[in-house]
Amino acid sequence: MNFDFTNEQKMIRQSIKQFVENEIEPIAEEIDRNHRFPRETIKKLGEYGFLALTFPKEYGGAEGDELCKTIVLEEIAKKCGATAGIVSVHYLPINLLLKYGTKEQKEKYIPKLVTGEHIGAFALTEPNAGSDASNVQTTAVLDGDDYVLNGTKCFITNGGEADTYIILAMTDKSKGTKGITAFIVEKDTPGFSIGKIEDKLGICASSTSELIFENCRIPKENMLGKEGKGFKIAMVGLDGGRVGMAAQALGLAKGAFEETVKYLKERNQFGKPLIKFQGLQWYLVEMHSKIESARWLVYHASYLKQSGKPFTKEAATAKLVASETAMFVTHKAVQMHGGYGFMKDYPLERMMRDAKITEIYEGTSEIMKIVIASQITR
Numbered sequence: 001m002n003f004d005f006t007n008e009q010k011m012i013r014q015s016i017k018q019f020v021e022n023e024i025e026p027i028a029e030e031i032d033r034n035h036r037f038p039r040e041t042i043k044k045l046g047e048y049g050f051l052a053l054t055f056p057k058e059y060g061g062a063e064g065d066e067l068c069k070t071i072v073l074e075e076i077a078k079k080c081g082a083t084a085g086i087v088s089v090h091y092l093p094i095n096l097l098l099k100y101g102t103k104e105q106k107e108k109y110i111p112k113l114v115t116g117e118h119i120g121a122f123a124l125t126e127p128n129a130g131s132d133a134s135n136v137q138t139t140a141v142l143d144g145d146d147y148v149l150n151g152t153k154c155f156i157t158n159g160g161e162a163d164t165y166i167i168l169a170m171t172d173k174s175k176g177t178k179g180i181t182a183f184i185v186e187k188d189t190p191g192f193s194i195g196k197i198e199d200k201l202g203i204c205a206s207s208t209s210e211l212i213f214e215n216c217r218i219p220k221e222n223m224l225g226k227e228g229k230g231f232k233i234a235m236v237g238l239d240g241g242r243v244g245m246a247a248q249a250l251g252l253a254k255g256a257f258e259e260t261v262k263y264l265k266e267r268n269q270f271g272k273p274l275i276k277f278q279g280l281q282w283y284l285v286e287m288h289s290k291i292e293s294a295r296w297l298v299y300h301a302s303y304l305k306q307s308g309k310p311f312t313k314e315a316a317t318a319k320l321v322a323s324e325t326a327m328f329v330t331h332k333a334v335q336m337h338g339g340y341g342f343m344k345d346y347p348l349e350r351m352m353r354d355a356k357i358t359e360i361y362e363g364t365s366e367i368m369k370i371v372i373a374s375q376i377t378r
């Protein structure tokens, strides 16, 4: 076993840290306050190669390993949970196109996604299909050379901003999950529109919207993978996505921890710096221990994904532990900043709001427990 980072991984961490310092940290508060999608930042991340990291050279990728991607999400999330969320979800359709796409689909969509020219989204959830994702009601009916989509997706990250959407729709209701099929839908397709844009507790700079399909015709060449394989494709996508979400949670926790240590050294009460009080040191130890546990789970899940080994249980475990750590650490961090932690002048309250979503999307903590239990007991 080797716990050292490779030179490439160290270099990526160094360069993304620099990027975050120059391009992300300075606008993190403003984009949160204005609920402004940081399109220009995503484009720059693409220009610097951070969106292409693990993908094959023939589609504009850099063929780095999964841990590089994890490091990028972790470092972005230290300063901006919303941007990390946008990037994490953007990777999901790229991964699916790569794994299930035809040569034509890969050539058409991946190069623009890895440069940030286009943004990707993944749409499974519907008003009556949340944790129970099998209950998809959106239909896709073959009519000549087209599939005709009807239905509504909700809570879709990058909705309205994305150019390329992977949509899960029912092609044969009688077959249950085996009747669900994945499709690629381009943003300007007639019959496809954006519905309600959600106003959220956290990750306010990321866009979350409804997607509405009304007799939306898409050519049958836009089916991703085989008919009836959509549920499996979605679950594979979510396994990978959960490693990204776990990295996002880990970064948020580490970012809040680092801010807190710095603050406790600077702030004096009772004639000495707060960091000298044992009560607060013990909080720091609890935060540190949870972060370290989460960190190795996240890196291990990334390693398994990279190695092509099964990682469903490990991805769910990493997401469960890292997201609960992010919530614990950011909550304590606000407390340890006292009244200042509650104020928008400091980033802590934003971090706490941003952390909450990591316990919910791409499967709630309760669903992570179901996934882990099903792997343990099978």
Ligand SMILES: Cc1cc2nc3c(=O)[nH]c(=O)nc-3n(C[C@H](O)[C@H](O)[C@H](O)COP(=O)(O)OP(=O)(O)OC[C@H]3O[C@@H](n4cnc5c(N)ncnc54)[C@H](O)[C@@H]3O)c2cc1C
Residues within 6 Å of the ligand: 089, 122, 123, 124, 125, 129, 130, 131, 132, 154, 155, 156, 157, 158, 200, 208, 357, 360, 361, 362, 363, 364, 365, 366, 367
């Ligand atoms: C900001 C945001 C962004 C999102 N982005 C996307 C996206 O890009 N694409 C996408 O497809 N979806 C997205 N989602 C949807 C997200 O994945 C779902 O909200 C989530 O899976 C939970 O579904 P639900 O909201 O319907 O809650 P419900 O399924 O109604 O769950 C409500 C509560 O019941 C619990 N629960 C449900 N079933 C069980 C059970 N069997 N045992 C124990 N407890 C259970 C849940 O854990 C939760 O606590 C996003 C959601 C949000 C809030």
